Amino acid sequence: MNGFRALLGEANCLTEAADIAPYATDWRGQQGAMPAAVVRPATVEQAAGVLRLAAEHGMHVVPNGGRTGLSGGALPIPGNAPILIVSLERMRRIRALDPVDMSIAVDAGITVQAVQEAAREAGRHFPLSFGAQGSAQIGGALSTNAGGINTLRYGNARDLVLGLEVVLPDGRVLDDMRRIRKDNTGYALRHLFLGAEGTLGLITGASLKLFPALRTRETAFLSVPSPHHALRLLSRMQDSGADLVAFELMDSHLVELTVGYVPGLRMPVPMTTPWCVIIEAGSPHPAAPVRELMESALAEALDAGEAIDVMLAESEEARTMIWRIRESAPEASRSTGPAVPTDTAVPVSAVPEFLDAVLALSEARWPGMRVGAMGHLGDGNIHISLHGPAGMPREEWLRQAGGFAEAVNELAVRTGGSFSAEHGIGLTKLKGMSTLKNPVAVSLMRAIKGAIDPTGLMNPGKVLPPG
Numbered sequence: 001m002n003g004f005r006a007l008l009g010e011a012n013c014l015t016e017a018a019d020i021a022p023y024a025t026d027w028r029g030q031q032g033a034m035p036a037a038v039v040r041p042a043t044v045e046q047a048a049g050v051l052r053l054a055a056e057h058g059m060h061v062v063p064n065g066g067r068t069g070l071s072g073g074a075l076p077i078p079g080n081a082p083i084l085i086v087s088l089e090r091m092r093r094i095r096a097l098d099p100v101d102m103s104i105a106v107d108a109g110i111t112v113q114a115v116q117e118a119a120r121e122a123g124r125h126f127p128l129s130f131g132a133q134g135s136a137q138i139g140g141a142l143s144t145n146a147g148g149i150n151t152l153r154y155g156n157a158r159d160l161v162l163g164l165e166v167v168l169p170d171g172r173v174l175d176d177m178r179r180i181r182k183d184n185t186g187y188a189l190r191h192l193f194l195g196a197e198g199t200l201g202l203i204t205g206a207s208l209k210l211f212p213a214l215r216t217r218e219t220a221f222l223s224v225p226s227p228h229h230a231l232r233l234l235s236r237m238q239d240s241g242a243d244l245v246a247f248e249l250m251d252s253h254l255v256e257l258t259v260g261y262v263p264g265l266r267m268p269v270p271m272t273t274p275w276c277v278i279i280e281a282g283s284p285h286p287a288a289p290v291r292e293l294m295e296s297a298l299a300e301a302l303d304a305g306e307a308i309d310v311m312l313a314e315s316e317e318a319r320t321m322i323w324r325i326r327e328s329a330p331e332a333s334r335s336t337g338p339a340v341p342t343d344t345a346v347p348v349s350a351v352p353e354f355l356d357a358v359l360a361l362s363e364a365r366w367p368g369m370r371v372g373a374m375g376h377l378g379d380g381n382i383h384i385s386l387h388g389p390a391g392m393p394r395e396e397w398l399r400q401a402g403g404f405a406e407a408v409n410e411l412a413v414r415t416g417g418s419f420s421a422e423h424g425i426g427l428t429k430l431k432g433m434s435t436l437k438n439p440v441a442v443s444l445m446r447a448i449k450g451a452i453d454p455t456g457l458m459n460p461g462k463v464l465p466p467g
C-alpha cells in the first residue's frame, strides 16, 4: 500500500476492517467481500495514479459512489486478486456553471442533490431526481444510467450528459468534458461509460445539461380505480397543455404503509381504490396557466371516472408531502419484511396488461402473498415486488420466491420491454443477461470490455455474465 499512501496520504488509504466494512455494504444491507483497501483520491490526477498503481499490482478495482444502487454493482466479490475500492467522496467540486450554455461541470463524487441545489441557485434546473438523491453521486447515477421521476420529460441520466472525464483501467484519462450540444466526430465514446456500472473505467467528472427553472409547478394526488384508468388519465394529461414533469403510479396499500411509517405524513385523499397516481406539471413562466389547465383536465378525468378523488396541492408544504410519500415508499416497503424486487420497463401502453399478468401469475404461484407495485407510469417503468412474511430472513424468501423475478422479467421482455429499466445489472440481474439479452449484443459488449479493460481489472463479475 506504500505507493497509494505516498500518492494520497495515510488518511486516504483505509485498511482497518472497521473503516473499510461500510464501503463494502450497500443500501439494502448486503455485504460484499472485504477489500484489501479503500482509497479516496481528491483529484483526477490522483484517481489516474490510483488506477495505474492498481494495474501494476494486478488489483481488482471497484468504484464506489453513494452505495444506493439496487443491483449490487458496488459490492466487491471474492476473486483471485486483492480488491481495491475507489471512493470518490472527496471529489465533490462544482467546476463550472454556465447559465447561458445551460451546463454545469462537476466532479463525479458530488451528490445528485448538490447539483440540483447549485442549478437552483443559478436560476436553472437539473432534473435528475429520485429518492436516494441526497446520497447517490453523479458518478454512480451516470454509471447506472439512473432514471427517476422526471424521465418522462427530460430523459434518463444518459440524456443529461454533454461530456465526461473518465480514468481508463490503465490510468490514462479520457478528457471529453465539453459543453457543446453537437459533435459528430466519430463514435460517441461517453455513451460506453454511461450505464457501464464501473466495468470500463472510473468516471471522475461530468458536464451536465441544465434547463430553465420551473417557476410554476402544480402537483396532484389522485385515487384511481385501476392502471387501465391511470393510462387513460395519462393520455388526457399529456393533451391538456399543462406540460407534464412526472406521472407516478403506486398501489394504495403501499401508500397506506408509507403514511403509517413516516411520522408527519397524512393521506392526501381517502383510500377507496386500489391504486393512486401522482401528477406534476410545470412551466418556466411564472404566470403560465398550469393550474387552470390541470384543474380543467382533472375535472374531466373525474367526470370520466378515471379518478375518484383528487388533491391538487395548495401549498409547497402539501406538494412536499405528496412527494415524501413517493420517495419514502421504498424504505417503508423494506421495513415490512423480505421482498423479491424487480425493475422492468414495458411500452407505456402495455403497462396495465403487464400488471394484470403479473398479479395473476403471483396469485397462481404465491397465493396470498402481497405484491407491491409502484413506478414511473409516464415512462413505462414499474417496480413490482413480491413480499414475504414479516420476520423471514431475506435469503430464505429469495429461495422460496426467487422465481418471481425471473417470471416477471421474462414477461416484460416478451411484452417488448426490459428486465432492467433504471437500476442496472450489477450482480442481481446477471442471469437475465444470459437468458433474456440478445446474444449478439452480449458478444459486442464482451468485445468492448476486452478492448478497454483487457485484463479485466474494473469491477469484475458485474454486468457481463460468466462466459
Ligand SMILES: Cc1cc2nc3c(=O)[nH]c(=O)nc-3n(C[C@H](O)[C@H](O)[C@H](O)COP(=O)(O)OP(=O)(O)OC[C@H]3O[C@@H](n4cnc5c(N)ncnc54)[C@H](O)[C@@H]3O)c2cc1C
Pocket (backbone or CB within 6 Å): 027, 062, 063, 064, 065, 066, 067, 068, 069, 070, 072, 073, 074, 088, 108, 129, 130, 131, 132, 133, 135, 136, 137, 138, 139, 140, 141, 142, 143, 144, 145, 146, 147, 148, 149, 197, 198, 199, 201, 202, 203, 204, 330, 331, 422, 423, 426, 459, 462
Ligand atoms: C430509496 C431509493 C430510491 C431509489 N430510486 C431510484 C429511482 O427512482 N430511479 C433510479 O434510477 N434509481 C433509483 N435508486 C437506485 C440508486 O439510487 C441509483 O442507482 C443511483 O444512481 C446509484 O448511485 P450511487 O452513487 O449510490 O452509486 P453506487 O451504488 O455506489 O454504485 C452503483 C454502480 O456504479 C458504479 N460507480 C459508482 N461511482 C462510479 C464512478 N464514479 N465511476 C464509475 N463507476 C461508478 C459502482 O461500481 C456500481 O457498479 C434508488 C435507490 C434507493 C436506495
